[in-house]
Amino acid sequence: MVWTTEELIRVRRALHAMPELALQEYETHRYLLNEISQLNQDWLTIRTVPEVPTAILVRLQGTHPTRTIGYRADMDALPIEEATGLPFSSRHAGVMHACGHDIHMTVGLGILAYFAEQQPKDNLIFFFQPAEEADFGGKHVYDLGVFSGEWRPDEFYGLHDNPQLPTGQIATRPGTLFAGTTEIHVTFTGKGGHAAFPQDSNDAIVAGAAFVSQVQTVVSRNVDPVQGGVVTLGTFQAGTAGNIIAETAHLDGTIRAFTQTNLVNMQQRVRTIAEAIGTMYGVQVDLELIQGGYMPVENDATLAQLMIDYFQADPTVAFADIAPAMTGEDFGFLLQQFPGVMFWLGVGDPDHPLHHAKMSPNEGALAAGVDAMVGFLNYRMEQ
CATH class of the missing domain: 3.30.70.360 (Alpha-Beta Plaits)
Structure with a gap:
């Protein structure tokens, strides 16, 4: 079953309080592994990568798989002194989840928690990725040959939170997003x-x-x-x-x-x-x-249109078209290797942009993101 809003908020606040810089996400790594270990393990396989020790991959065996679908959530934070004054503010001086990767990880865990209870039709791979803000962790893991054999996704998805969009709104486009x-x-x-x-x-x-x-x-x-x-x-x-x-x-x-x-x-x-x-x-x-792994984020035209059509037809999803942005994201490297889609998830803090010391996402976006992506993945697996 999908985690409750309260469970999602608990996880997000715990992650928000422990921000760590690229390739130093050891406390975050332990926390994620602990949360994943408490899920139903019947069709889960957990994999770590010794050469990139904070990376985590989880594979779910499908019931009647015709493809393997990947989902990526980035883990690292920024060298910013938090100024939100929140009771769950960063415990690490000079480091903050000012880009919302705590939101990304929580939504990823929420989707994983659902499919740990409701076995998917297709195989799923969840990639909790270190070093997005610096040092292009996705490329490091790819270059090690991790995404091969049964760990090779046929397509990859991921989100980025957007404080300028209303809470829970989803936006994407075919072609270049970032x-x-x-x-x-x-x-x-x-x-x-x-x-x-x-x-x-x-x-x-x-x-x-x-x-x-x-x-x-x-x-x-x-x-x-x-x-x-x-x-x-x-x-x-x-x-x-x-x-x-x-x-x-x-x-x-x-x-x-x-x-x-x-x-x-x-x-x-x-x-x-x-x-x-x-x-x-x-x-x-x-x-x-x-440049490293910071390639343009180019959404696969066919898969992006499939996602857009699904979200536009779902009355529970607030979907919007959006123009490309000059934002950089190392998910672009993975989308050069595998077809896939990145989308924005609105977190409703228009006064504080990404990388701002006072950025405070609206936690109502957590359940909206999980519900929307669970719905889309179930729809995709029937195609």
């Missing part, structure tokens, strides 16, 4: 010196400033305006005093695009600009572009 992302890390190293003698130095700040200015042309002059993209530089660290020419300048940023083709092209433009600035200003360039 952008692919690439981290930018660049250091310009010149020759420091006295501010009074610039001719004897190679100013890293001037080179860094030129880089900031020039990368603004990547989107405006290299990307189809209809398709869009983002290049943002969020940090610029250089210099020690106003009368000293800086020897080094370090900048960090992000590239985002809705297609992998555009993302690769934008990466190349950023690289070309950095190298050209190195030549122009006589500085050494150390550029690192990291």
Whole structure:
């Protein structure tokens, strides 16, 4: 049977209080395993991954399987000091579930709890994934060959909470839902010196400033305006005093695009600009572009439309169409390997966006998410 709202809230609050950063989710791992161990085990198989020790997979044997369906819930939190003032606030200083992965895990457990009592027709695999916010844990597990043999899903599903949507509302679309992302890390190293003698130095700040200015042309002059993209530089660290020419300048940023083709092209433009600035200003360039598993989240058109048709026909589900977002998500890597769908689940906190220290999801979304996905999976298994 489906967990009650009270049971879902109990689990969510326990998880919210124990946030842990990527690949450090040991307390969360133990808690999830304990909850899973209390479910009916008749058709469950639990698997851990020694190389990624906080990952958990659970396989449910179907009664008359024609396919294996995967469901993913991410586990890690963010390096943010919580400011909600809630009685179940984070017990870990400087770490918070500010992206709602406590919601994701709870909904995943709720769906699993239902099918632990009501054996599914098809095989199901639940993947509790570490390291979504950093270090692309889904790719790590995939690269280890974990999703093979009886553990290979034919299709994969997952959700992301959205505080800007009404509580319990579900939204998705065929095609791209989230952008692919690439981290930018660049250091310009010149020759420091006295501010009074610039001719004897190679100013890293001037080179860094030129880089900031020039990368603004990547989107405006290299990307189809209809398709869009983002290049943002969020940090610029250089210099020690106003009368000293800086020897080094370090900048960090992000590239985002809705297609992998555009993302690769934008990466190349950023690289070309950095190298050209190195030549122009006589500085050494150390550029690192990291995409890892943060591919565009591209929903399978057929499966997404099947989900949309089901939710639109279900009077108990509040469904909405939605435009793609520049949000990044490493579920995009898994959707490059397996057809599947990611969808938004509204959690009704419009004043506090994702990654905000005061974000407080409405817990009424928990049961709505579980009920909607249980209904869809049962429908899917009859297709």
